[in-house]
Amino acid sequence: MFVYYLDLALRSLKRNKVLTALMVIAIAVGIGASMTTLTVTYLLSGDPLPGRSQRIFYPQVNPSPHASTKHGPWDVMDYRSAMDLWSARRADRQALIANATVKLGAPGSGRPPLMVPTLATTADFFPMFDAPFRYGRGWSADDDAGRTRVVVISDDLNRKLFGGEDSVGRTLRLKDGDVRIVGVLAPWRPSPVFYDVRGGRYSNGDTASFFGRPEDVFVPFAAAEDLVGNDFDAFTCWAGWDSANASLQSSPCVWMGLWVQLDDAAKVAGYRSFLASYAAQQKTLGRIAYAEDTRMMGLMQWLDFNQVVPSDVRLQTWLAFAFLAICLFNTVGLLLAKFLRRGGEIGVRRALGATRRAVFAQCLVEAGLIGVLGGVGGWLLTLLGLWLIRRQPVAYADLARLDVAMFLVTFGLAVAVSLLAGALPAMRASRIAPALQLKVL
Amino acid sequence: MHFRHILSALGRHRIAVGLLVLEIAFSCAVVCNALFLIGDRLERMQRPSGVDEAHVVELFIGSVTPGSADAVMAQTRTDLAALQAIPGVASASVINQTLFGNSLSSSGVSLSDAAKAPSIPVTQYMGDARLAGTLGLKLAAGQWFKPDEFVTREQLISGSPGLPVIITKAVAEHLFPGQPAVGKTIYAFGANRVVGVLDRLVQPRDSGPAAYYGYAMMFPVNLPYTEGAYVIRVKDASQREAVIQGALRALKASGPMRLITPKYAFTLESQRDKYYRNDRAMAWLLVGVCLLLLVVTAVGIVGLTSFWVAQRRRQIGIRRAIGATRGDILRYFQAENFLIATLGIVLGMVLTYGINLLLMRHYELGRLPGYYLPLGALVLWVLGQLAVLGPALRAAAVPPVVATRSV
Structure with a gap:
């Protein structure tokens, strides 16, 4: 029966090509617009560490010595707090992070020095965040302790400097010191670059920069202290700081993050109480004012707190669905016109014994066929939309691609929309009284 | 015009009319809010900075082994003197x-x-x-x-x-x-x-x-140059590129090896352009969506009106046979569309207001100024009249002789 209805539907669609084209185009445009924005939202709101994110946490204390700044901890910590928590080693894994943009030279390559984004971190960073290696490996905890001057570089930088070959063992010049390459990452594009996410709630929804690329150079934190000096990026300072004469380590500034991995609920609870007791102890020592102002969010909670999906993207999603709704109304209207125009034909079928249910099913098959055609058009328009987004000057541009899941959603949505649109007109058509229609014929 | 007749005719197509009204209402609401968002972005992009942007260029110099604080300050003074001496430069400073x-x-x-x-x-x-x-x-x-x-x-x-x-x-x-x-x-x-x-x-x-x-x-x-950037005022806006090239040469010649590259030299106007490019992209996107939306709505109106015209061929023929002119038929469909559009617009105003309230809550937007409502209404009335014109002309062309035929 289904095949027969499909044949009838094809005939009917061919009979009025203009009306069919209008309906297919309306669905295609609505699907194309909403799937383009939905794909972007889906890519930007996904889990950057699937399977592990629930074990990654971001502990924070408020290091301010002033009683007037009770506003929740700053997004990063001062040197002392971060170092104390990191060296206590109470978590299964822990990594410090601090960012800097540093001059990098490749001696012998003949290239002028570059300014490269650099992450100072500790040995656990690579296993904890599943960073994939192409050549070599990360450094060890001994390298952290021994202030060893080694680096891990990104695949991008390795291509730029060494044409993509195995560069482990080569020497680079980071600011004024020589560093040895111990590892080269495989292409790695967590979205967002979650470990650097901070300050999102101050950015008025303009958070596209969280979706840039990871740093090009990773260097052990202790070695970076020696090499980079005061050039780390500070998040903010709670008092004046004379950067020419005092070190960043002793400054009243917050500039370091700490990520920890806690493998079960008991350890999470344990770490929370450790954090609280650390803050309480620091308060007794008179270093900080608010012992109770500590916080430890999970990775996904932290991303949520920082509103990582840019507000423009959310706005576009709403807009696209309003658009889809209008296309839906449009299709309902056109299908209604199409089915009721065939009152005579339906009257004959009913008079010959077709049940209302059969007429309803026949109409729905026709609507579904329009949905499939609209889905093909919508898929092409989605590809076009994503291509347009890839040409936009936004940090996440290169991420905008359609994966298998979203490809299936495209067709699912198209057929669902057309069946929804077809339901009311099909119901009307199936209630046509045969006698009345036959009289007019 | 016999609005009462039109209303009673429309009453026979409640569902189709309801759909058209809803479609127009949604279009009206989305278009009004999108126009408002576009206006908001344009306004944002045109905020004055207080700086004479057309005459300013800036250069960032990477600090490489700077030396003592006094030496850097001395180098800064040398650089500034060299920049001042470039033809076309009105003044040069360091800014943090x-x-x-x-x-x-x-x-x-x-x-x-x-x-x-x-x-x-x-x-x-x-x-x-x-x-x-x-x-x-x-x-x-x-x-x-x-x-x-x-x-x-x-x-x-x-x-x-x-x-x-x-x-x-x-x-x-x-x-x-x-x-x-x-x-x-x-x-x-x-x-x-x-x-x-x-x-x-x-x-x-x-x-x-x-x-x-x-x-x-x-x-x-x-400030020493390592704590900020050089900003230069040019005498004539057309000389900006020449001044940038001159400044790069002068700085390279005036001191030790430093990171001096055209990559870090900009006109302030190009910086403004870059800063607002997301807003510009969003405004264009909204313009595109509005146009597409209006096209889709027009398609809906054309489709349904064509259906009604085909359905009423006989009635139109009868009206023509008993004396109605082509103009009467044309005006009938135009008036019918005007009525539907008006219903849609009234409902659309309510929706517009509701969407605006939502946007205000989630996107720190202001209240929609009142003049967007008549603007949106006008757009949809005009759109409706344009969309109905084709089918209505076809209806007006129905010859009276149709009334005498049985089919």
């Missing part, structure tokens, strides 16, 4: 942060030095005696810094007592509503005397609520 740049430095400013005093975040510009002239800033009250008031960055941060400050009118109106600000004291780096009020100067980039955008202040500080 540039408009539309990546970094933003700000301090809490309050009216007392008590730790709990309410404060507002104000961005701080620091620079030498030529800076105000280089940027083309305008004073609304008070005066510029005196030549003997300039200090080093360290002296400012350690809160040397009584350092003067120039604040913007926006800050002055917030801190001293209705009073002259010149001569008052604010607390930023210790206690600072307000000596002047700027007409306007803005944050390097948006930070915090929109009202904060105009909160800025200036301090008289002689």
